[in-house]
Amino acid sequence: MSKPSSVAVTGCADAHCACTASFADEPAIARINGVALHRADEPISQNDLLDRAHTELLRQEAVRQGYLPASPSAWAPELDDEARSAIERMLDAVVVTPEPDEVACRRHFEAHPERFTEGQALHVRHILFAATPGVDVHALAVRAERALLELCGKEVPPDRFAQLAAELSNCPSSVQGGDLGWITPEDCAPELANELFFQKHAGWGMGVHPRLVHTRFGLHIIEVLGRRKGRALRFEEVHARIAAELSHRSRAQALRQYMRLLAGAAELEGIDLDGVQSPLVQ
Known part of the structure; x- marks a missing residue:
C-alpha cells in the first residue's frame, strides 16, 4: 500500500533549534519495497522517476518469479540487456492477450471508415x-x-x-x-x-x-x-493492419493493468503510482 513519506525528527526536539530543521529539510527519497530509486542529491524529473519506478516494480517481480537473481543493493540497479530480456520473457508469460477475431476486426472497420x-x-x-x-x-x-x-x-x-x-x-x-x-x-x-x-x-x-x-x-x-x-479501402485490404492494431491496444491495456496490480501490492514511499489492487484482464 502507498504511504506518505516521512522524515524522522532527531536532535534536541526544540522547535526553535536549527538541528531539527537541518534534518527536516532533507529531500525525501522515493522507495519501492524499501529499495531507493534515487539518491537524495540526485536531480531527477518526475517522468524519469516514474519510469524508474515502473522498471523497479518489474525487476522486483522478475526476481520474485525467478527470472532474475536478487540484488543485494539498497538502490535500484540499472538494468542491462540481459535483465531487460528476462523481464520481457516474464511479461510474455504473464500478460496474455487474445488475438482479435474477424468479427472484432470488421466491427472496428465499419465503425471507423475514415481511417481506411x-x-x-x-x-x-x-x-x-x-x-x-x-x-x-x-x-x-x-x-x-x-x-x-x-x-x-x-x-x-x-x-x-x-x-x-x-x-x-x-x-x-x-x-x-x-x-x-x-x-x-x-x-x-x-x-x-x-x-x-x-x-x-x-x-x-x-x-x-x-x-x-x-x-x-x-x-x-x-x-x-x-x-x-x-x-x-476494402476490408480485405486492411484486415491484417486492423488485427495488429487491435492486438497492440489489447496488450497495452493488459500491461497497464498489470503495472497497477504490481503497484497496488507494493509498499511505496515518496511516489504515487496510482496503484490499485485489481486482477489482470485475461
Missing part, C-alpha cells in the same frame, strides 16, 4: 502558437482564440490569414503565410491527423477550422484550402 482511405490529402495552412517551456499557457490560448475569432468573422480580407501567420505563428511556414502545402495523415502529428482526417466531423469542409487544434507542439489555427478524398 488511401490517397486522401488536404491543402492546409496554419498558425502555430507554440507551447514552449515556461510559456503562459492561458495567455497563449487567449491570443490564439482572439486570432481565431477574427478569422471566423464576416468579411475577413482574403490576405488576413497570411498576415496573422507572419505576425503570430511560431512555425517556419509563417514566411509563406502559414502554407504547409498538401499533407496526408502520415505527414501530421498524430493529434492533428486525428482531427483533420479521422474524426467523424473531419469532412467539415473548406475554410478556417471552427476551433483551435491542440497538439504536442501547441495550439493551431487551421485553414483547409483544398481536399483530395482518396479511395476507400
Whole structure:
C-alpha cells in the first residue's frame, strides 16, 4: 500500500533549534519495497522517476518469479540487456492477450471508415502558437482564440490569414503565410491527423477550422484550402493492419493493468503510482 513519506525528527526536539530543521529539510527519497530509486542529491524529473519506478516494480517481480537473481543493493540497479530480456520473457508469460477475431476486426472497420482511405490529402495552412517551456499557457490560448475569432468573422480580407501567420505563428511556414502545402495523415502529428482526417466531423469542409487544434507542439489555427478524398479501402485490404492494431491496444491495456496490480501490492514511499489492487484482464 502507498504511504506518505516521512522524515524522522532527531536532535534536541526544540522547535526553535536549527538541528531539527537541518534534518527536516532533507529531500525525501522515493522507495519501492524499501529499495531507493534515487539518491537524495540526485536531480531527477518526475517522468524519469516514474519510469524508474515502473522498471523497479518489474525487476522486483522478475526476481520474485525467478527470472532474475536478487540484488543485494539498497538502490535500484540499472538494468542491462540481459535483465531487460528476462523481464520481457516474464511479461510474455504473464500478460496474455487474445488475438482479435474477424468479427472484432470488421466491427472496428465499419465503425471507423475514415481511417481506411488511401490517397486522401488536404491543402492546409496554419498558425502555430507554440507551447514552449515556461510559456503562459492561458495567455497563449487567449491570443490564439482572439486570432481565431477574427478569422471566423464576416468579411475577413482574403490576405488576413497570411498576415496573422507572419505576425503570430511560431512555425517556419509563417514566411509563406502559414502554407504547409498538401499533407496526408502520415505527414501530421498524430493529434492533428486525428482531427483533420479521422474524426467523424473531419469532412467539415473548406475554410478556417471552427476551433483551435491542440497538439504536442501547441495550439493551431487551421485553414483547409483544398481536399483530395482518396479511395476507400476494402476490408480485405486492411484486415491484417486492423488485427495488429487491435492486438497492440489489447496488450497495452493488459500491461497497464498489470503495472497497477504490481503497484497496488507494493509498499511505496515518496511516489504515487496510482496503484490499485485489481486482477489482470485475461
